[in-house]
Amino acid sequence: MRRIAILMFISIAILAACGKSEDGSGTGHGGHGTEETNAGHGAEGTHGADDAKTGHQAEEAKTGNGADGKNAGHGNHTERTQSPADEHKVHAVWKLSASSPKPQEELTLTIELRDHEEKAIEQFDINHEKKMHLIVVSEDLSYFDHIHPEYKEAGTFEVTTKLPAAGKYKVIADFIPTGMGSMTQTEWITVAGEAPQQKAMEPESELTKVVNGKEIALNIDHLMAGMDANLSFHIRRADDQTPVSDLEPYLGAVGHVVILSADTEQYLHVHPTDERATGPEANFATSFPKSGVYKIWGQFQHQGEVFVVPFVVEVP
Ligand SMILES: [Cu+2]
16 A cells, blocks of 8 residues: 555656646755655665655656756755754655545645654644644645644644645645754645646735635735835725724634745745734734745634635735
């Protein structure tokens, strides 16, 4: 069973590599992935030498892919962390329940976290009520999901989801191994079929959206790469413009903000400056690492319902 899962994983990695060179957006794990797997997986009884080899080949496929694109070896950027040194001590082995997942089909994702000696990482800090947050986006960032894999045992997390359409998806696992800093591990999943036309993201000049009967306005001051930027969301009812001042805590805070650059390389997970706020304002402080186009998703909860509001900005 394990062998099948790993074979499936490889074919996906190779498919991903093939698709990649055509659009040139270069998204392999680059050098990072290579480092992760060179150690091999033989240390644990359940992982034979063959598995170590196949895992390594899969990563090589992706490394080659990264080199084709414009962003070879980007791993350092995507895996944003407060302690990059810790991050290199950790790697993830991703497994999928289907070799070639179909649109709208249940897909179980298993993420095994191991240290540089291939030992399972078993202790995680709880961060905003969860041991792991998993962000799933389509390559063009038109699809966004934020889910919470369940910790099983021996460093393994598992989650079942459905991906809406053919094409490539990036998954970003965000977690804190106890005693280390916050870190991420990422993977690409390819859903079978002919991918719909990718939509280029257009920066929006007007940052106001209506979602779930709420009108959300985003104001950003100091929108410039490398600057401390303040993101201020103002939320009112769309029908009568009444300010919404009874937002409910979502995962222990007034809201959560996830930001990705258009090329998916830069990932930011931002928490509010005042977590106990209830609206109509929710403020977040962050810093955009580089200039370029970014998509920002704000997540809030009101009357028992979580809603997501996306914005696209250009950071000078
Ligand atoms: Cu989360």
